[in-house]
Amino acid sequence: MERYSIPTYQTEPLDRSRREIRLLHLHPRTTDHITATLSVADLESAAETYSCVSYVWGNPNETVAIEVDGHEMQITLNLFDFLHHIRDPNDILILWVDAICINQNDLEEKSHQVAMMGDIYFGCSVVHAWLGTPSSEMVLEINPFATFEHIADGKHWHDLPGVLEEGDDEGAPSDVFVDQMAAFHLIADSAWWTRSWTVQEIILPTSGILWYGSHSMTWDRFALVFERANAAYVHCCAQGTEATKHWGPKMDxxxxxxxxxxxxxxxxxxxxxxxEQVVDVLSSNEQPPSFHNILLSFSGRQCKDPRDKIFSVLGLAPARMFDAYTPNYQQPLTDCFTDVYRRMLEYDNDTSRVLLGRGFGPYNKGLPSWARDLSKQHDGQDWEETRARLSGLYDCSAGSSNTVTVKDGRELHTKARKADTIRVVGKPHRLQKSGVASQIIAMLQSYELASETLTYTEEAHLNKAFMRTICATITQDVEDSAQWRRCEDDDLPSPESWLSLLTGEGYTLPYTFTSAMLLATENRCLFITEAGNLGMCYPVTKPGDEVWALLGMNVPFVLRKASKGHQLESAYHLMGDCFLLDQMDGEIMQSGEETKSIVLV
Structure with a gap:
């Protein structure tokens, strides 16, 4: 018999024409040996009668035997530890556990059940998130949730046990503080936070409990910690913790x-x-998170099969986006990713929520340039999300509308108008993890490129154009809760402060400008066009690429002519969105260029 299999899978198969699931009936804790039975249930009828389990499978070679329906079944050690801890002394617990309730050796059944996974977790009474258990030689003297409970209670950071004390050796932290932080890391460093599947498994259920060994904390209380540990709260405790050098790095x-x-x-x-709450959110101009952003936000999480980067969060997608869609583990990976991008584009025809950001281009083998490789981790997603959200401050295509269509599965047909051709591309700015000095050097290198390439009658004109480019003509309004808006000339650094920066005599620029500069330039390059315009683009851009306004989009895009061997003369590769100075508010649509039908391949 195959590993992880029992005869029940064959004698009581699931009816795939119906929404059936298996439920695990975990028997009371009478001996160390774990016993259970399986039953088949209609998903809708079973709602609220079972609990779900969210866990990391762990090493597939470290297994332990349990008894299911009178037969021995091998499960991973991590799952065994959870079942061992959760068993009730007297009552049967009804659980849904993927490793047992799905025949993992039957790909068709697996696809059928994965398609229902979101509804399975949504319909449970509670999800038990198993973060792990201490090793046999480790004794937990402190509740691993103690630090989180402390903050959730509204207590001060500097009141944490041992935080202001010194150890026996001069300059060393106290033993109490070391133990407190070791307990914290048991939670924060759990592999559970790194897995793709655990995202929707904690989001969809109405109630959740986090477990580490026999210690637990409800999700609602755990999430309260973030609210209590916001910037204002941390600031109120800053003076109390400045007496010790040990807490600073831990606080970070x-x-x-x-x-x-x-x-x-x-x-x-x-x-x-x-x-009613959804209507309130939408009326406040705060868009709900798009499925595309959800995919990218958790792209760094791990899964055995790259397709699970998508399948693991299907339950978070809008209902109609994946109508009649069944996850297929036998589908080629590139077809899987392309199909998902097609569905996202066709769902609401809002290309601005799908095509913005890095990772596009003809470099993803087997994928069209308008579909990212979702198996790769996309760093800096927080910057991309903010830029995408602020794209609404621009109106590159002058309020035009457009309907994009995907033909032959790989050709994205749209309408666009050419703005310019790129002449020079500078070095990428990677400022997020750099110090002030590195940020200034990167800025000066871009400024030198602009001054050498462009001809301005007055240096002041170059300075102004450059400053407006590297902040993408946006700023934070200090008088309006730091809300982002388009900047005016008065929002730019003064000529004196800019000159002092260029000459090395000073390094101070307004925060409202530097925050916009970091947002606009992170992982982007300065470029200069044939017409002498400045802009910011992604590092994949090359001289000869073209800047276009795609109808219906708020920002312009860099496109690259497809190879001459391509059968379509109007075929282009999508290289990514960009900023083009003085061309962000409909100017491209007012130029003499004609609107063309183009194909992104």
Missing amino acids: KFNRFMSSIAIIDKLRRYRQQTI
Whole structure:
């Protein structure tokens, strides 16, 4: 018999013409040996009668035997640990566990059940998220959730046990603080946070519990930690913690970890809002997260099969986007990714929510240039999301509308108008992880490129054009809760401060300008066009590429003529969106160029 299999799968198969699932009935804890039975149930009828389990499979070679329907079945050690901990002394627990409730050796059944996975988790009474258990030699003297419980209670950072104390060795942290942080890392470093499938598994259920060994914390209380640990709260505790050098780095780790939790909780709260709450959100001009952004936000998570980068979050997609769609583990990977991009484009015909950002081009083998390789991790997604959201500040195509169509599965047909041809491309700006000095050097290198390439009658004109380019003509309004808006000349650095920067005599620029500069230039390059215009593009851009306004889009795009051997004369590769100075508000549509039908391949 195949591994992870039992005769029940053959004697009681699921009816794939119906929405049937198997449920695991975990018997009470009478001995160390785990026993259970399986039953077949209609998904809708079974709603709220079962609990789901979210966990990491772990090493497939480390297995333990349990008894299911009177037969031995091998499961991974991590799942065994959870079942061992969760068993009730007296009552049967009804669970849905993918490794047992799905015949993992039957790809057709697996595809059938994966298509229902979102509804399975949405219909459960609670999800148990299993973060792990201490090794046999490890004794937990501190609750691993203690730091999170402390903050959730509204207590101060500097009141954490041992945070202001010194250890026996001069300059060393106290033993209490070391233990406190070791407990924190058991939660923050759990592999559960790195897996693709656990995203929708915690977002969709109405109730969730996080477990580490016998310790637990509800998701709602866990998510409350981020609200209590916001910038204002941290600031109020800054003076209390400045007496020790030990907490600073840990606070940074804590904040980064909780920021990643906030993304999940935002999606979770949005999914669980009432109709009235959704209307309130939409009326406030805050768009719900697009499925494309969800895919990219969790692209760094891991899964055994790259297709699961998509299948693992299907439950978070709009209902109609994947009508009549069944996950197919035998479908070629490139066909799978292309099909998903086609569905996203055709769902709401909003190309601005799908085609913005990095990762496009003819470099993804087997994929059209308008479909990203979703198996790759896309760093800097927070920058891309913000830029995509702020693209609404521009109106490159002058309010025009457009209907894109995908033909032959790979050709994206649209209408566009050419703006210019790129002459020179500078070096990419990678400022996010750089210090101030590196940021200034990168800026000066781009400025030198512009000054050497362009001819301006007055240096002041060049300075102004350059500053407007590297901030993409946006700024943060300090008088309006730091909201982003288009900038005016008065928002730019003064000539004196800019001159002091160029001469090396000063390094201070307004925060409202530097924040916009970081957003506009991160992982982008300065480019100069044949007509002498400045812009910012992605590093894949080359001289000779063209800037176009795609009808219906708020920002222009860099396109590259497809090879001469391509049968379509109007065929182009999509290289990514861009910023083109003084061409972001309909100017391209007012030029003498004609609107053309083009094909992105």
